Amino acid sequence: MSTIEIIALVLGVLTIASALMVVLSMHPVRSVLYLIVTFFLISANYIMLNAQFLAIVNIVVYAGAIMVLFLFVLMLLNLSKDNEPRASSWMKLGASLAAGTLIIVLVAALKDAALLPGVEAVSGNTQGLVENLGQLLFTKYVLPFEVSSVLFIAAMVGAVLLSKKEKQIID
Amino acid sequence: MSIEQLLPLVLLLPLIGGLINGVLGKRIPKVVAGSIATLAVALSFILSLTIFFQLDQAVEVNLFTMISFQDLTLNARLLADNLSIWMALIITGIGSLIHLFSMGYMSHDEGYRKFFTYLNLFIFSMLILVLGSNYFMLFFGWEGVGICSYLLIGFHYADEQKGFLNGMAARKAFIMNRVGDLGLLIGLFLLLNQFGTLEYAEIAAIATAEDFVRPEWMLFGITMCLFIGATGKSAQIPLFTWLPDAMAGPTPVSALIHAATMVTAGIFLTVRSNYLFEMAPATKDIMLYVGLATSVVAAFIALRQNDIKKVLAYSTVSQLGLLFVALGLGAYTAAMFHVTTHAFFKALLFLGSGSVIHAMSDEQDIRKMGGLKKFIPTTHLTFLIGTLAITGFPLLSGFFSKDEILGYAFADNVILYIVLMISVLMTAIYMFRLYFLTFHGEFRGTEEQRSHLHESPASMTIPLVVLAILSVLGGLLNLPGLFFHGPAHYMTHLFEHNVAGMNLIHTEHLPANTIMMLMVIAVISCLAVLVVSYNVYVKKQSLPKSDDQLVGWEKLSANKLYFDEIYNALFVKPIEWLSEKGYRFFEVVFLNGIVFGVAKGFETAGELVKKWESGRVNWYVLWMVFGIVGFIIYFLVKI
Amino acid sequence: MVLATMLESGVSLEFYVILATILFTIGVLGVLIRKNAIIILMSVELMLNAVNLLMVAFSTYHGAGDAQVFVFFIMVVAAAEATVGLSILVLLYRNRKTVDVGVFNKLKG
Numbered sequence: 001m002s003t004i005e006i007i008a009l010v011l012g013v014l015t016i017a018s019a020l021m022v023v024l025s026m027h028p029v030r031s032v033l034y035l036i037v038t039f040f041l042i043s044a045n046y047i048m049l050n051a052q053f054l055a056i057v058n059i060v061v062y063a064g065a066i067m068v069l070f071l072f073v074l075m076l077l078n079l080s081k082d083n084e085p086r087a088s089s090w091m092k093l094g095a096s097l098a099a100g101t102l103i104i105v106l107v108a109a110l111k112d113a114a115l116l117p118g119v120e121a122v123s124g125n126t127q128g129l130v131e132n133l134g135q136l137l138f139t140k141y142v143l144p145f146e147v148s149s150v151l152f153i154a155a156m157v158g159a160v161l162l163s164k165k166e167k168q169i170i171d
Numbered sequence: 172m173s174i175e176q177l178l179p180l181v182l183l184l185p186l187i188g189g190l191i192n193g194v195l196g197k198r199i200p201k202v203v204a205g206s207i208a209t210l211a212v213a214l215s216f217i218l219s220l221t222i223f224f225q226l227d228q229a230v231e232v233n234l235f236t237m238i239s240f241q242d243l244t245l246n247a248r249l250l251a252d253n254l255s256i257w258m259a260l261i262i263t264g265i266g267s268l269i270h271l272f273s274m275g276y277m278s279h280d281e282g283y284r285k286f287f288t289y290l291n292l293f294i295f296s297m298l299i300l301v302l303g304s305n306y307f308m309l310f311f312g313w314e315g316v317g318i319c320s321y322l323l324i325g326f327h328y329a330d331e332q333k334g335f336l337n338g339m340a341a342r343k344a345f346i347m348n349r350v351g352d353l354g355l356l357i358g359l360f361l362l363l364n365q366f367g368t369l370e371y372a373e374i375a376a377i378a379t380a381e382d383f384v385r386p387e388w389m390l391f392g393i394t395m396c397l398f399i400g401a402t403g404k405s406a407q408i409p410l411f412t413w414l415p416d417a418m419a420g421p422t423p424v425s426a427l428i429h430a431a432t433m434v435t436a437g438i439f440l441t442v443r444s445n446y447l448f449e450m451a452p453a454t455k456d457i458m459l460y461v462g463l464a465t466s467v468v469a470a471f472i473a474l475r476q477n478d479i480k481k482v483l484a485y486s487t488v489s490q491l492g493l494l495f496v497a498l499g500l501g502a503y504t505a506a507m508f509h510v511t512t513h514a515f516f517k518a519l520l521f522l523g524s525g526s527v528i529h530a531m532s533d534e535q536d537i538r539k540m541g542g543l544k545k546f547i548p549t550t551h552l553t554f555l556i557g558t559l560a561i562t563g564f565p566l567l568s569g570f571f572s573k574d575e576i577l578g579y580a581f582a583d584n585v586i587l588y589i590v591l592m593i594s595v596l597m598t599a600i601y602m603f604r605l606y607f608l609t610f611h612g613e614f615r616g617t618e619e620q621r622s623h624l625h626e627s628p629a630s631m632t633i634p635l636v637v638l639a640i641l642s643v644l645g646g647l648l649n650l651p652g653l654f655f656h657g658p659a660h661y662m663t664h665l666f667e668h669n670v671a672g673m674n675l676i677h678t679e680h681l682p683a684n685t686i687m688m689l690m691v692i693a694v695i696s697c698l699a700v701l702v703v704s705y706n707v708y709v710k711k712q713s714l715p716k717s718d719d720q721l722v723g724w725e726k727l728s729a730n731k732l733y734f735d736e737i738y739n740a741l742f743v744k745p746i747e748w749l750s751e752k753g754y755r756f757f758e759v760v761f762l763n764g765i766v767f768g769v770a771k772g773f774e775t776a777g778e779l780v781k782k783w784e785s786g787r788v789n790w791y792v793l794w795m796v797f798g799i800v801g802f803i804i805y806f807l808v809k810i
Numbered sequence: 811m812v813l814a815t816m817l818e819s820g821v822s823l824e825f826y827v828i829l830a831t832i833l834f835t836i837g838v839l840g841v842l843i844r845k846n847a848i849i850i851l852m853s854v855e856l857m858l859n860a861v862n863l864l865m866v867a868f869s870t871y872h873g874a875g876d877a878q879v880f881v882f883f884i885m886v887v888a889a890a891e892a893t894v895g896l897s898i899l900v901l902l903y904r905n906r907k908t909v910d911v912g913v914f915n916k917l918k919g
Contacts, residue, residue, distance in 0.1 A: 004821060005821055008821045008825065012825070012829045015829065015833065016829070016832055016833065016836070019833055019836045019837075019856060020836060022836075022840065022849075022852065022853070022856060023836055023837075023839055023840035023843065023844065023849075023853060023856075028846060028848060028849060031849055031852060032852065035852050035855070035856065038856065038859070039859065042859055042862075042863055045829075045863060045866075046863075046866055049826075049866050049867060049869075049870040050870060051866045051869070051870070051878055051881075053878075054862075054866060054878055054881055054882070057882070057885065058859075058862075058885070061885055061889060062855070062859070062885070062888075065889070066855065066888070066889055066892045069892065069893070069896060070848065070851070070852060070892075070896070073848065073896050073899065073900060074848060076900065076903075077848070077903055077909060079846070079848075079909070084846060085845035085846060085910040085911075085912060086845065087843050087844065087845055091842065091843065092843060094842070095839055095842035095843045096839075098838065098842060099835045099836075099838055099839045099842070102834075102835050102838060103831055103832065103835045106831045106834070106835075107827065107828060107831050110827045110831065111824060111827065132875055133875055133878055133879065133882075136875045136876065136878075136879050137879055137882070140876075140879075141876075141879050141883075144883055148883060148886045148887075151886065151887070151890050152886070152889075152890060154890070155889075155890035155891075155893045155894055156893070158893075158894050158897070159893045159894055159896075159897040160897075162894070162897040162898060162900075162901055163897045163900055163901070
């Protein structure tokens with residue numbers, strides 16, 4: 001196996017391991033931290049796939065902003081390992097069953113996807129570079145780009161409104 | 172106005188009167204309501220009279236066609252021949268007198284207008300019965316009078332003391348009539364099967380034709396079914412126990428329905444179908460014996476009854492038995508003659524008893540009456556005339572009509588004549604007993620009743636007087652050809668003239684000597700009973716015993732030969748038991764089980780499904796994941 | 811700077827398919843098993859990232875950049891959703907003093 005392959009394999013295993021730790025860890029703060037690690041590893045995968053812009057954006061937006069938000073809320077709630085709610089065993093059984101079947105089915109559904117004819121890999125894996133992505137973004141997909149700003153405003157307004165303390169109505 | 176125009180009017184006037192009273196009754200004063208009803212029937216009578224005098228050949232008036240199939244055509248068509256117009260005259264004539272009587276009798280009643288509505292509707296139904304030109308109209312009227320009889324018998328259903336009993340009596344009358352009606356209906360089906368039509372004229376034409384091949388069994392079946400219908404309506408054994416119970420209704424109802432008109436519907440049916448019965452001698456024999464038995468049994472029961480109306484009721488049953496004997500002998504005209512005279516004097520007797528009851532403040536037990544002749548003279552006189560007529564006092568109407576029937580009986584079989592004479596004697600005995608106990612002797616009622624004794628108002632006494640006159644003169648209608656040949660046999664000629672089948676009936680004429688002998692025997696027996704009764708009840712002042720002192724035959728008589736009890740055990744109790752069991756099984760177990768079972772099933776299913784809504788988000792997502800997996804598998808398998 | 815393509819070095823697309831599927835399933839597992847609302851939200855982010863990874867892989871192997879633009883938009887939406895989701899969570903906490911989703915079962919029955 002070539003170097004690339006080995007790196008890819010190791011990265012994959014690490015990603016899976018850290019994702020598992022996110023889900024299985026009993027301490028919420030540790031879950032958050034493991035998730036940040038997972039995001040970094042996924043960015044590494046992006047770099048392997050030459051999606052440079054997305055790799056950076058992934059780190060900046062996800063690991064940098066969203067995870068920080070999660071951590072803030074976590075601190076606000078002051079949760080610890082003791083009052084962590086646990087699921088019933090029936091649930092765990094059912095969940096494992098569901099997850100198992102999901103993997104099998106999804107893999108079965110998608111395994112032939114690679115055999116799609118038509119599109120040949122262009123020489124030079126250049127579409128992930130910033131210029132090319134930017135080109136695409138501002139010509140073909142400019143409308144969704146603009147509309148997404150509206151989405152952000154809506155999200156902001158919503159978040160602010162929801163979090164305001166309500167005045168007591170009951171006298 | 173021609174007959175075609177008058178005939179529907181005769182029918183419609185009572186209906187209009189009934190509708191006016193039914194719809195507007197509450198808003199018009201009582202006198203107006205009663206007058207409208209009486210006038211409607213009286214006008215019908217006048218119109219019928221006009222038609223009668225104009226009538227030569229039978230006239231048919233087609234109103235409309237009810238059903239017109241390939242094989243079946245039913246018309247609403249009226250027939251005016253002497254028989255139907257004669258019956259219409261009786262119905263409307265006596266009916267209008269009774270309406271007049273009711274204006275006085277029911278004047279204190281709350282349901283005054285309702286009463287007159289029902290009475291008019293009854294007259295209307297009865298007129299449909301007699302004026303129809305086919306068996307279907309007859310059946311329609313038959314059912315109509317059954318309904319009106321039910322409504323009128325149970326008129327005081329809300330009375331505190333007797334309301335329940337009134338309702339039960341009405342129900343009993345209706346159910347017993349229904350049993351007979353089933354026979355009539357089957358007879359109608361058989362008629363339709365045999366002749367293909369229900370019109371009198373067409374059936375008569377087919378049946379009396381020279382080349383008509385007689386289907387013996389079918390004719391027997393048809394006539395038996397018609398006779399069963401007549402048994403129900405005209406109170407013969409075994410369907411007669413409703414008539415005494417029907418006395419629970421107001422007295423004018425008893426007079427109209429159960430003396431003069433409805434109970435004669437069976438006789439009318441038989442006379443109308445005379446050509447059919449003539450071809451089924453077996454049925455005629457059965458009719459004869461049933462009528463004979465009824466006549467004797469009812470007369471026996473009447474001997475020891477103490478309610479003035481019950482005596483008259485059993486008397487009616489007995490006279491109807493006599494009529495069926497006449498029909499069984501083929502003496503159709505004699506039967507119609509007796510129907511006419513019986514209508515006169517029985518209505519008179521019932522109305523008279525109504526007047527007595529009215530004077531006695533609603534007391535009906537003759538043991539509490541007595542010596543009333545001083546207090547209510549007009550009623551007394553008319554009641555006396557009625558009693559004399561029914562017992563066959565010489566030269567009154569009853570004498571002639573009974574004598575004719577007795578003549579036919581003697582000509583047939585002497586033993587039959589003797590048994591019939593026994594019944595006639597018993598009639599005389601109980602009628603004179605009734606008369607003497609009520610009007611002679613000392614007054615046996617309470618002081619309260621004595622102080623209220625008064626003669627009835629004119630509206631009640633006028634009909635009594637009119638009927639009394641008719642009871643006296645009624646014999647002129649069909650005199651025997653013994654003394655005068657001119658006006659004799661008026662009715663016989665009348666019916667032979669244009670009623671289908673009547674001119675084909677040949678009866679033997681007895682020699683004049685035999686007729687004289689029979690007349691003498693009848694006169695002697697009547698006068699003998701009169702003298703003996705006078706001795707017993709007036710001279711010796713013998714009073715009826717109280718209930719616990721009765722012995723032997725008296726007890727049987729007073730208890731109506733236990734007919735009601737037997738019927739109760741034989742029919743009523745088993746049916747009630749059956750319906751109870753049926754209710755238990757079908758209703759409770761079966762239907763309730765199914766209906767509630769279905770509901771319970773849904774409920775249980777709902778409970779099961781409810782468990783899914785656990786409120787736990789994780790579970791919802793779990794099922795969602797399973798669902799998605801299912802979808803993907805489905806599409807994988809398809810592709 | 812162009813790095814070597816994955817195709818030339820022999821890492822097939824199936825590898826990334828399986829990786830993304832496993833990551834997605836782990837996310838689903840997280841939603842199913844955990845009862846802490848914050849962890850559930852984080853599992854949703856994990857699922858979204860798995861999808862992103864898959865789309866980028868497809869984009870590389872088919873040479874079209876459209877999928878990467880789409881990934882961009884997915885991130886936009888994920889950010890907005892995380893924001894609003896967390897504020898709702900805060901409200902829930904204020905209401906019941908807990909973030910255990912088992913407590914919020916008023917829709918039961």
